Amino acid sequence: MSQKCDVLIVGGGPAGLAAAIALRMQGADVLLADAIKPPIDKACGEGLMPDAHRDLAALGVTCEPAEGSAFRGIRFVNWTDGEPVSVSADFAAGEGVGMRRTVLHARLVERALDAGVRLQWKTHVALGSGVSLNSEPCRYRYLVGADGQSSRVRTWAGLDGGRLISKRFGFRRHYRIPPASHYVEVHWCALGQAYVTPVAPNEICVAVVTRHSATRMQRVIDAIPFLRERLAPIEASTRERGALTTTRRLWRVVKGNVALIGDASGSVDAVTGEGLAISFRQAGLLSHSLHNGSLESYAAEHEKTLQMPRRMARALLLMDAYPSVRNLAMRVLAREPKLFHGLLQVHMGEMNLPGFLLRNRPRLMSRLASSDIRASDKERASA
Ligand SMILES: Cc1cc2nc3c(=O)[nH]c(=O)nc-3n(C[C@H](O)[C@H](O)[C@H](O)COP(=O)(O)OP(=O)(O)OC[C@H]3O[C@@H](n4cnc5c(N)ncnc54)[C@H](O)[C@@H]3O)c2cc1C
Numbered sequence: 001m002s003q004k005c006d007v008l009i010v011g012g013g014p015a016g017l018a019a020a021i022a023l024r025m026q027g028a029d030v031l032l033a034d035a036i037k038p039p040i041d042k043a044c045g046e047g048l049m050p051d052a053h054r055d056l057a058a059l060g061v062t063c064e065p066a067e068g069s070a071f072r073g074i075r076f077v078n079w080t081d082g083e084p085v086s087v088s089a090d091f092a093a094g095e096g097v098g099m100r101r102t103v104l105h106a107r108l109v110e111r112a113l114d115a116g117v118r119l120q121w122k123t124h125v126a127l128g129s130g131v132s133l134n135s136e137p138c139r140y141r142y143l144v145g146a147d148g149q150s151s152r153v154r155t156w157a158g159l160d161g162g163r164l165i166s167k168r169f170g171f172r173r174h175y176r177i178p179p180a181s182h183y184v185e186v187h188w189c190a191l192g193q194a195y196v197t198p199v200a201p202n203e204i205c206v207a208v209v210t211r212h213s214a215t216r217m218q219r220v221i222d223a224i225p226f227l228r229e230r231l232a233p234i235e236a237s238t239r240e241r242g243a244l245t246t247t248r249r250l251w252r253v254v255k256g257n258v259a260l261i262g263d264a265s266g267s268v269d270a271v272t273g274e275g276l277a278i279s280f281r282q283a284g285l286l287s288h289s290l291h292n293g294s295l296e297s298y299a300a301e302h303e304k305t306l307q308m309p310r311r312m313a314r315a316l317l318l319m320d321a322y323p324s325v326r327n328l329a330m331r332v333l334a335r336e337p338k339l340f341h342g343l344l345q346v347h348m349g350e351m352n353l354p355g356f357l358l359r360n361r362p363r364l365m366s367r368l369a370s371s372d373i374r375a376s377d378k379e380r381a382s383a
Pocket residue numbers: 010011012013014015016033034035036040042043044045046047048049123124125146147148149152169170171172207208209243244245261262263264270273274275276277279
């Protein structure tokens with residue numbers, strides 16, 4: 001007994017399923033295997049940025065309005081500079097959508113089945129001189145590793161070479177209360193960030209990310225007065241889940257007829273909120289490349305999908321690690337919300353970084369030079 005397909009995808013998370021749908025839409029015979037079975041849940045902030053939302057729609061993945069909750073931008077709140085300092089920006093185009101991972105997974109599976117992808121759950125994938133699925137050999141033209149950040153396909157194919165830039169610890173819980181705003185709110189405290197995403201008209205997802213391995217989710221929530229007070233009277237509606245979040249750069253994501261996608265192919269810290277959008281973008285690139293008969297253009301274009309999110313991750317991780325940088329950045333952004341709006345556009349790929357810097361340099365320099373922004377905490381307290 002043996003199986004045969006054009007493309008074998010190992011891993012049925014968002015990246016694997018999006019790639020399977022995109023490839024099937026181009027006519028490929030696609031077989032996808034995952035070690036576990038749906039509904040597949042995962043610790044995640046559950047925010048789909050407008051570009052991720054658009055890419056999903058292009059794949060034919062639709063969600064009922066009641067299955068998620070739209071958000072119109074991002075709000076940062078800093079709790080480490082005396083009084084809380086906050087700044088918000090709306091997306092220049094489109095809306096984001098908060099959606100439970102289980103709902104997103106169910107919709108992707110439905111669409112994959114509808115498109116004709118062959119799905120094999122609870123499948124043991126053995127990688128040796130050949131590949132077998134539950135002990136049955138499988139022949140393929142291309143193999144795609146979509147098996148997440150600890151990818152076994154990556155190691156098997158000899159693609160582990162690269163650099164781990166950051167590693168943090170993430171957690172998430174849900175609470176049945178109406179969202180406090182139409183934004184994804186990122187609360188910054190000394191222990192890390194807690195971000196709140198509306199995922200239904202009457203439900204929020206709270207995700208916490210911290211660099212301290214011994215810090216637990218509740219400690220971070222307790223360090224943020226707004227969340228502590230809001231969440232204290234309510235019990236979480238789901239059990240806590242945890243996961244590592246990394247920023248990882250790989251030197252190569254293609255070798256022979258093997259390609260990596262999603263977190264298996266490199267990642268950015270969760271605080272960027274970009275993991276899903278990047279996966280969907282890569283799915284489009286991969287199907288386009290294979291449609292043209294090789295993995296060449298995927299290999300050449302893949303790095304671009306991670307370049308800007310990785311830069312943003314670096315900046316956000318600097319704010320996380322250094323309170324003085326965080327406090328200064330937040331004071332500047334709170335005084336100049338247009339800068340925050342511009343940075344969000346850069347993050348979304350709607351403006352390039354040199355263009356943003358060129359346009360905003362004078363504003364940025366004058367703000368950084370102004371004495372009230374630069375004043376130390378002590379000076380400001382005594383003023
Ligand atoms: C705390 C936290 C918060 C986050 N918040 C956000 C957010 O708000 N927005 C956003 O866009 N992104 C967010 N992310 C990132 C996002 O979750 C990931 O980028 C996304 O899950 C990547 O999808 P994937 O399919 O590549 O990997 P995964 O979701 O990890 O899926 C991998 C799949 O491969 C399967 N698998 C693994 N090994 C094998 C094997 N050997 N054989 C067969 N199958 C296998 C697994 O069962 C799984 O189904 C967050 C991440 C964390 C940790």
